[in-house]
Amino acid sequence: MENPAITDYAIHPLIAQRWSPRAFDNKPVETEKLAQLFESARWTSSCFNDQPWTFIVATKDDTVNYQKLLDCLVPANVVWAQVAPVLGLVIAQKNFKHNGKPNAWAEYDAGQAAATLVLQATALDLVAHQMGGFDAAKAIAAFNIPETAKPVAAIAIGYAGEPSNLPTDLQERETASRSRHPLSSFVFTGEWGNSASFV
Numbered sequence: 001m002e003n004p005a006i007t008d009y010a011i012h013p014l015i016a017q018r019w020s021p022r023a024f025d026n027k028p029v030e031t032e033k034l035a036q037l038f039e040s041a042r043w044t045s046s047c048f049n050d051q052p053w054t055f056i057v058a059t060k061d062d063t064v065n066y067q068k069l070l071d072c073l074v075p076a077n078v079v080w081a082q083v084a085p086v087l088g089l090v091i092a093q094k095n096f097k098h099n100g101k102p103n104a105w106a107e108y109d110a111g112q113a114a115a116t117l118v119l120q121a122t123a124l125d126l127v128a129h130q131m132g133g134f135d136a137a138k139a140i141a142a143f144n145i146p147e148t149a150k151p152v153a154a155i156a157i158g159y160a161g162e163p164s165n166l167p168t169d170l171q172e173r174e175t176a177s178r179s180r181h182p183l184s185s186f187v188f189t190g191e192w193g194n195s196a197s198f199v
Contacts, residue, residue, distance in 0.1 A: 001160055005178055018122045019178065020129040022080040022170050023161040028059065029086050033124050037157070040120035046109035052093040053113040056143050060085050068142045073154055074133040080166060081131070084156035089139055090114045090130070091149050107152050114153060121157060128157045 001023065005016045038055060046052060058065035069087040070078060081087065092110035096103045103109075118128045134154040145151060163174040183199035 001163055001174070003175075003178060005180075008183070014119055014122055018119060019127070021127050021160055021163075021174060022129060023163045023166050023174055024080070024084040024127070024156065025159040025161040026060070026083055026085060027159045028061070029126060029158055033126065034059075034086065034157075036124060037117045037120050037126075041113040041117040044109070044113040044116045046112070047103065047105040048096060048098060050093075050096050050098065050103060050106075050109070051113075052096075052103055052106040053110040054091040054093065054149060055088050056091065056139075056145075057086065057088040069139075069154070072134045072139040072142060073131065074135070077131050077133045077154070080170060081129070081154075081156045083161065083165070084129075084158040086157040088155045088157065089134075089143070089151050090153040090155060091145065091151050094148050094150055107150070110152055114155065117155075125159070126157060127160045128155055130155050 001021065002017065003019050003021070005011075005019070007016060034057075038057075041053065041055070042051070044051075044053070056069070058069050060066050066087060069089065070082055072089070073081055090110055090113070092106040094103060094106055095101060114130060118130065121128045131154040134151070136151045139145065139151045163171045166174060184195040187196045187199045188194050189196040
């Protein structure tokens, strides 16, 4: 299933096609495609080129680590994410590598890496759903994540599945129209709240 954005202005089709479905097919993701996803994340821009992201990933054929990742998700996400053939965690390194000082932009940069990965997934006819609904403390314990790193999101990756395979309440959300706030509500000029003239 596709659910492209209905935009007010023309944007790149890759961005319009990107969305976060809950319906996954259980078809495995090819290892070459997985490598391409993380290669794309690797080339994301970052403050001081520090590249403060780490990904912990498990595929369904790695049953132990896949289950550990699944156990970190909140129950509402487990309902649908357990079908996805790939689960992962997006982690930000708290300190700069070059001087050990706190990196105030680490989470921002890790988010950029995840966004780049998701766009690459779209280009490869994959889908990805990022989640805030996970237990960071459980993830830290399960994967021995050091204090110098912070899990910031979980992610499910795979091929799109059929919405009819979801519970009824999720089917409705899956097929609902997509919407976004208007540009005028967040693109300002001069001062806060003053919409830019071009929007």
